[in-house]
Amino acid sequence: YGILMNCCCRTRRPELGLAFFGRVLRMGLRTNVVVATTVLQCLCGAKRTDEAVDILLHRMSELGCVPDDFSYNIVLKSLCDDSRSQRALDLLRMWENERGVCSPNVYTYNTVIHGFFKEGEVSKACNLFHEMAQKGVPPNVVTYSLTIDALCKARAMDKAQLFLRQMIHKGVRPNNVTYNVMIHGYCTLGQWKEAGKMFREMTRQGLIPDIVTWTSFMASLCKHGRTKEAAEFFDSMTAKGHKPDLVMYHVLLHGYATEGCFADMINLFNSMATKGTRSVSRCMDLFNSNICTLQNG
DNA sequence: ATAGGGTTAG
Incomplete structure (x- = not known):
């Protein structure tokens, strides 16, 4: 029935899962963590x-199962998503004091640190x-990112x-x-040269820029009144058979709208139905030449 | 089974 619960949960029918869980308990079936x-x-x-906090702190032990790190981390994330990161931190402290079999791990800290940053509580995050x-618990690539x-924002x-x-x-x-967050930060500030440096460092490390890299680049061009260049970049991408995703379309459509290029908007809108591929790796040279052009101009 | 990145609308 764990699998069934999972299905209810993932198909966005939590009330089904919960009702089912209630039945399971009434039938006297055992449960586990x-x-x-x-x-x-x-x-x-x-x-x-x-209600999740209540189950975590009270009901689970009544049912004979001890919350583990996954249990805590899921509830902590939910509190942070609700902009209640301080409440999440309080819960983290309770967990530490329990001195049970598990203690806060890197997921835990990343969740709460992210929550605090999102709420502007920079010192608490630090x-x-x-x-x-x-x-x-050493910070990992997620913590640093x-x-x-x-900081970029x-x-x-x-x-x-x-x-x-x-x-x-x-060594992380x-x-x-x-x-991507570095490039996005520099592009947002119009510091194209620095963005280019980051881009080259990235590829030197053997990393392949992805759709997020391209989208934030295009969005920054649009925000700096350079929608035409964003459109050219977009066109050369699609000409090479790379399939833009919905976000990319939104960015360019919004750029056109801002500059009053309504005919271009319609064209783009119609082309959204066209097929393409998802691969973006061959866009690297495109990006490079765009960055160079910007630096020179 | 858990953590981080791109967009728009209002």
């Missing part, structure tokens, strides 16, 4: 976080960043750059996400 955690996922997916390392992202590109160097120094390899 995995199934109980699926119930937590159901509740959190239905934005019923408080405190946790330092705390996790002290407690023997979300921290760098927060605060327009603190120098600090973001320092964190990037620090992670490399500590940046990935696409890491470089």
Whole structure:
């Protein structure tokens, strides 16, 4: 019945899963941590976080199963998504004090750090960043990436750059996400030259820019009144058979709309039905030449 | 079974 619960949860019918779970309990069937955690996922997916907290803290032990790290992390994420990261931190503290079989792991810290950054609680996020390392949970590529992202969004590109160097120094390899947030940060500020540097560093590491790299590049062009260049980039992409996704269309459509290019909008709208491929790896040279053009112009 | 990146509308 765990599988059935999971289905209810994933098909966005949490109430079905919960009703079913209630029946299972009334029938006197035993449950275990995995199934109980699926119930937590159901509740959190239905934005019923408080009930999930209640089950986590009280009902699970009544049912004879001890919450594990997955159970906690799912509820913590839900609290953070509700912009209640401080409540999440309180729960994390309770968990630590229980001194049970498991303790907060890298997922836990990443979840709450991300929550604090999202709420603008920068110092609380930074405190946790330092705390996790002290407690023997080293920050990983996700921790660094979300921290760098927060710095970029605060327009603190120098600090973001320092964190990037620090992670490399500590042996944590940046990935696409890491470089994408850096490139996005520089492009947003119109610092095309710096963005180009990041792009080259990224490819030098053997990383292949993806649809997110291209989309944020195009969006920045549009925001700087250079929709025409974004459109050219887009056209050369599609001409090579790469299939843009919905977000990319939105970006360009919005760019056209802003500049009053309604005929182009209609054309693009009609071409959305055209087929293409998903691969974007061959866009690298395109991006490179675009960046070069921008630097020279 | 859990964590991070791109867009728009209002």
